[in-house]
Amino acid sequence: MSERLTSVPGLLYGGDYNPEQWPEEVWEQDVKLMREAGVTMVTVGVFSWAGLQPGPDTWDFGWLDRLMDLLHAHGIAVDLATATASPPAWLVRAHPEILPVTADGVRLEFGSRQHYCPSSKAYGQAAVRLTRKLAERYGRHPALALWHIHNEYGDHVTECFCPRSAAHFRDWLREKYGTVDALNHAWGTAFWSQRYGTYDEIEPPRTAPGPVNPTQLLDWRRFCSDALLALHRAERDVLTATSPDIPATTNFMSMMRELDYWRWAEHEDLVSDDAYPDPADPRAHVNASMNYDLMRSLKRGRPWLLMEQAPSAVSWRPVNVPKKPGLQRLWSLQAVARGADGIMYFQWRASRAGAEKYHSALLPHRGTASRGWRETVRFGAELARIAEVAGSRVTAPVAVLLDWDSWWALEGADHPSARMRWPDLMRPWYAALHARGITADFVPPHADLTGYRAVLAPNLHLVRSADARRLTSYVRAGGHLVVGPFSGVVDEHDHLHDGGAPGPLREVLGLSVDEFWPVPDADAVPLASGASATLWSEWIETAGAETVDTYAAGPLAGQPAVTRHAYGSGIARYLSCHLPDHIGDVLDAALAEAGVTACVPVPEGVEATVRTGADASYLFLLNHTDRPVAVDADGTDLLTGAPVRGAVRLPPLGAAVLRRPHSPDSLDSPDPANSPDPLGDNRS
Template sequence: MLYGGDYNPEQWPEEVWAEDAALMKEAGVTMITVGVFSWAKLQPGPDTWDFGWLDRLLDLLHGQGIAVDLATATASPPAWLVRARPEVLPVRSDGVRLEFGSRQHYCPSSPVYREAAVTLARKIAERYRDHPALALWHIHNEYGDHVTECFCAESAADFRRWLRGRYTDLDALNAAWGTAFWSQRYGSWDEIEPPRDAPGPVNPTQTLDWRRFCSDALLACYQGEKDMLDEVSPGVPVTTNFMSMFKALDYWKWASREDFVSDDAYPDPHDPEAHITAAMNYDLMRSLKGGRPWLLMEQAPSAVSWRPVNVPKRPGLHRLWSLQTVARGADGVMYFQWRASRAGAEKFHSALLPHGGTTSRGWAETVRFGAELAKLGPVAGSRTEADVAIVLSWDSWWALEQEDHPSTRLELRALVASWYRELWKRNIAVDFVPPEADFGRYKAVLAPNLYMLRSETAERLTRFVADGGHLAVGFFSGIVDEHDHIHLGGYPAPLREALGVVVDEFWPVPDDASVRVEGLGSATTWSEWLDVTTAEPVASYAEGPLAGRPAITRNVHGEGIGWYLSCHLPSALGRILDEAGVGPVHATPEGVEATRRGDHLFLLNHTDTVSRVSGLSGIDLLSGATVRGELELPPLGAAVLTPASETR
């Protein structure tokens, strides 16, 4: 198990480094990330390089037995570059060019930025590829965190090149974009611009393609550095740190270009359900590479510095949430950052070594958890098996949240989270899968929303049901194709065979209202005028214009069952999961999370009360105690049980 965090030695006098390295050793740190924002120090001028300080740092860390996750330092271009070539700075949709003075101030399509970034990364790789401390390459930092798009002339030209690659000719583009509407037809490629601010709604397919392009433009920046690292430093794994379930970048596509997935996660200690959202994000990270272990690259030891109110983690919460990442597939727990900064925008962000030094509460927790994490070595490399999959499509996400829909209240991340919460409460293991996944591995496939649905995906989902699978589909799904054109023939046209229903009309629920469903409670956000063809209603609307009409349906198709939820009522998933034969990892009291990696059972008590879990057998890797029958977990307590034979 890796343990450590970001280290920014350039912020400190060199005499502090030796103290830091010794304290890292004391805390049980095994790996440190360095160089993330060091471009200006490594390259003080266009033709000037300074690697001496980094040489001494890597030698120092290696002397303490600490491995290095070496960053390419390309996330924050230096002042000399942007002053010499101001066109590298990004431009907003209203034409305003953003200035130097923060970070990630670059146009993703800028050839000047890309060339400078690859040149810097190559210099670093050539110098340190054989250094014994080098364990990982860390490209850039949190792509898309501040700048996900740029509307400058260079980006416009790059967008046109991307469109040529996608459509080949203008007739195909005009057909895909539906430019017969509002006289938007293009007669030449040069007439096409990014979807900048306009008098009214912008063409939705143009906007959708822009979202696709922006993800690909940033991916091209990453790929340029990755190709170089693979050439200069083959065999050293390469990653870039994701930001959990992040809308702007298609992480399925990105993860396929990484050697392993790493993530930055910052659950809010003030949010009573933060641990559920975090679990969802971690399951996604595990799923992005088909279940392979991943690395938590950043989290906060306590409070962050960028929320309106930055609540710290109370005693025990840092430990519990860190163990949760391991429970859901992480083979390492890293932090931002090692030593708390004295200056800059993040000077109030917590660190493994706080401003108060080694006498602080935070330092005591740093040392204590480092020792505890080291006990979980047997867990490393193990995987999680799941019988349930949630379909997640970035294309559909981007298309769903456009303007001029029946309701602008539909947010995919919130819809997915509401379904995921029902699985978490039942301790049911779940994978996330892309639309092109092999669904046959699962007993149940859940699609909280698939507004955009390709015909081939619908065919495979229908076949999954016919072959004996259980498919549950949420409202406003199967509406458009990959060009954001309506599937004709009645919603959800591509899935009507599997679901046995026809949606006659959408009936979104206003913000201050709800609609009661018999036996299940009240639904918010959405409802539909639903007709059944081959399906049977299992719950009906109990009031309003839809009273007596089907709300949730069950359709036998072939050997399986297709369920449709025409309203926002995730609690209805209980029956669906039961019929699919999906059971919990382990039965626990409310608020106690149970997950399994290989033969290792994690039990995490997210409540403020003592909880007792029964039916257990094994040895707790954390305490060393043998458990037979019942285990008592204190508030925020945890246990990791492994079969007795595995500890010998």
């Protein structure tokens, strides 16, 4: 199977193009400048519903016909959006029930974007009708390379509490549970006299006098993700039936809490992402790397597309800092290094009106005289020089477990601590890997873990028994597992496991949790090793596991804090506390025993990643520091064409992409076709 994202050769380059904001005489100038910049594809029509359908039975495709033909004549491919992200005013006024309602009963008004109830039949029917019109008209247009369904699902509205949403929720629950007795058991409605006699008695978790049933809240999160997915699938079905040869995507929003991207990715031909790291954050590149690893992982390691990023400043932060010279290039190459086969931006030409008029663009307000334009042209030429990277894969020796159900359950109300947030628990673990030059995939708990030397679970609060058995089998067969605190606590219904935490992970971890001991704000608990625990600690009792580190003060003084359990042919470690500044020490020992090493040794602040193709591997070296560095490496730098022998020198914010051909006897080179399958065939 081809690894190419679309029929367009090489690495895709371009951005959102909104020609409806400009007179047609500007279009000719735009396409000529696109060619000068090396643009190969643009996204068209994202917010064009009102322009395409000015009234209920009025259509205007003439302008889009002319635009599609113009782009094709200049050799520029089109990622055509279905334009369904923002319903036009006429539709909202004809069907005011389209507008979403908050948990407090407030109906949100027209005047922004994405103002629709995910369960609205009127909206869904209108969206499918528009999608069908576009598919029938442009499905075989020679410029069309990719379908862009909707835009950023869940960006502004992830849930609605109107009567239609309530009815939809009840239908979803009936399909999930069958009988109301089964629902009552799953929701634990014997508590607080919450028992339901019929499904008609159930409403969404609107604002209530006190805490709402936690399992109801968990199911509501699942339902809201599925409700938006149903809208996406309805449009996707139209496109598949009309133009089956054209791939389709919808742009994800990095590591977004509200949508279960494992489920969503099953319905994508390719994964695309919108990423906006903050230039004012000195650690932004680490979080970006984490998000890019997730995007690559969602389709089992296949290349993905960076659909949106800012060429410089955005317009929606309290303070919008621009990217200093060289940063846009460096961060774009970082996405390619992490598996992207296309670099796109929002947007092509900077807007003169509207909420995003201060957002940067490939063609800034000052036009071709601007610094931004010069960077646009230079980077387009550089992407062309490294085009052969397209289709190659990134392989990772380490997997990080990510489960949206567990994320939602962890962040429920009325827990021992409201400070336990999954991203906050996970980021120090990922940052430690990143600092050590170790690439990681993200995988769901039901994944096939074969091929991973180590598996990390910074938190797995909710764990199903079947998934726990897989993790146990992985360790028994020789795997290395590291589990973080407050894991193995509840099952899929958010019920506490018998015997308490770590529930079905008790056997493989060789311990039990006697009591949770959250750490107050601004406090820290010292460990014997010199590490400090914040947020969380636990009173644990070992049952086979050896103690690696202990608490050194406070009520838990002398109690195990970090353990190691030899189980079968493998080893399982457990951290009963949050160690944001010292997690690297624990991981170093685990990774060493697992035989995990960096692809190349690099100085602090330098990122190293390898992509592997059929004929060569490509070593990406990215200097995120403000000082020059040298890295021991050999190859041919595709960015400059120069051979590198012994060491490559990188200026501040510099980068190199070293091509290293496979030697005939390099049998140990990773085969991208044999990379681990994060989803596998083990879904329960």
